[in-house]
Amino acid sequence: MTRHFLVDTDLTQAEQTEVLDLADLLKKDRYKYQPYAGESTGRQTVAVIFDKTSTRTRVSFAAGISDLGGVPLIIGAGESQLGHKESVTDTTKVLERMVSTIVWRTYAQSGLEEMAAASRVPVINALSDDYHPCQLLADLMTIREHKGTLAGLTLTYLGDCANNMANSYLLACVTAGMHVRVAGPIGYLPDPLIVDAAAARAEETGGSVMITTDPAEALAGADVVATDTWVSMGQEDEKAARSELFRSFAVDAAAMAQAADDAVVLHCLPAYRGYEISADVIDGPQSLVWDEAENRLHAQKALMVWLMARSGLTGVPEGQAVSGGAA
Numbered sequence: 435m436t437r438h439f440l441v442d443t444d445l446t447q448a449e450q451t452e453v454l455d456l457a458d459l460l461k462k463d464r465y466k467y468q469p470y471a472g473e474s475t476g477r478q479t480v481a482v483i484f485d486k487t488s489t490r491t492r493v494s495f496a497a498g499i500s501d502l503g504g505v506p507l508i509i510g511a512g513e514s515q516l517g518h519k520e521s522v523t524d525t526t527k528v529l530e531r532m533v534s535t536i537v538w539r540t541y542a543q544s545g546l547e548e549m550a551a552a553s554r555v556p557v558i559n560a561l562s563d564d565y566h567p568c569q570l571l572a573d574l575m576t577i578r579e580h581k582g583t584l585a586g587l588t589l590t591y592l593g594d595c596a597n598n599m600a601n602s603y604l605l606a607c608v609t610a611g612m613h614v615r616v617a618g619p620i621g622y623l624p625d626p627l628i629v630d631a632a633a634a635r636a637e638e639t640g641g642s643v644m645i646t647t648d649p650a651e652a653l654a655g656a657d658v659v660a661t662d663t664w665v666s667m668g669q670e671d672e673k674a675a676r677s678e679l680f681r682s683f684a685v686d687a688a689a690m691a692q693a694a695d696d697a698v699v700l701h702c703l704p705a706y707r708g709y710e711i712s713a714d715v716i717d718g719p720q721s722l723v724w725d726e727a728e729n730r731l732h733a734q735k736a737l738m739v740w741l742m743a744r745s746g747l748t749g750v751p752e753g754q755a756v757s758g759g760a761a
Contacts, residue, residue, distance in 0.1 A: 437744045438550040438557045439737060440543070442567040442605035443631065447639045449740075450574070450609050457575050457729070457736035464501055467735075469742040470534055471503025478534040480738075482560070483509045483516065485540040490703060491560050491568070494730040495537055502735055507533065517545065526552040534747065535738060556741040558734075566598045569702050570606035571733035576726045577658055580698055585611030585640065590656040590693065592649055592683040593710050594676075596622045599662040599702060604632040608641035615644040617652035619679055649683050653692040660700040661685045661710045677709055686712035690720060698722050 438444065445453065460466060470478040480499045484492065492508065499506040516525045526549045529536055536553060538546060539560035550557040559567055578584050591603045595618035604624060607614045614632065616624060623645055632643045646652050653659065664680045665673045690697060699721045707713040716723055
């Protein structure tokens, strides 16, 4: 059965750990696995489709695919028929005959679901309006590097809690057995369906979920503090209003004073100093932002190796299959 990664909970807790362990290994030995290269296959191609602009996602996937022996085929917005002259399903049926994996950074989650339903090769969500699961693999990898563990830690997310990052923090972190607190103003809290899904996963893993409009309640004793831009793509005309609305949810020195003394800070970037995060915090000793950005490369490579192996596809060298083997 082909495995896809469309939402954070597509991985169980044990599977998430497998991917993170593999990411640690690939960070130490960057070229250990070559799932997209082989004597019988040559260098395989991975399609990386961008409907939205990107820096870290584009560079990390392109470099990572090359590291894994493959050829990244970058398709920018408007450079294919996908979604306007041709249906998602029809495009997918063409791509799956030519590439070994499809990575898509897009808008509607429904498009990714339609693509995965039609594809015999793994489909990876490189960001949608609802989720950013690849970012969370990098975040969890980064936390584990610096804290030694994930289960039992408390992560607080402040700001716009109705966006894709808040959704993925809820789902990915409870999958890891963490206690997740998200705090934002009324009208900018997570969809109840996302909260319910996170709570259900938390019951399986020992994690927990808190949704609040009080930043102090969310910050008290937190091990990890995370935020994201208050103005996402397409919301630029709301910048002034949002900046005023979210001001009490900024990650600044006063906020960090309420977290644990050894708390660390995450931001998926791009960051706007003086808005959602202060310069002294993002550039200070508690910030793991640059490790977090680098770990996009290692975590996504691990994910691609894992999906190829678990999907039973060619390209994973003999004796190098990931834990659990091919399905």
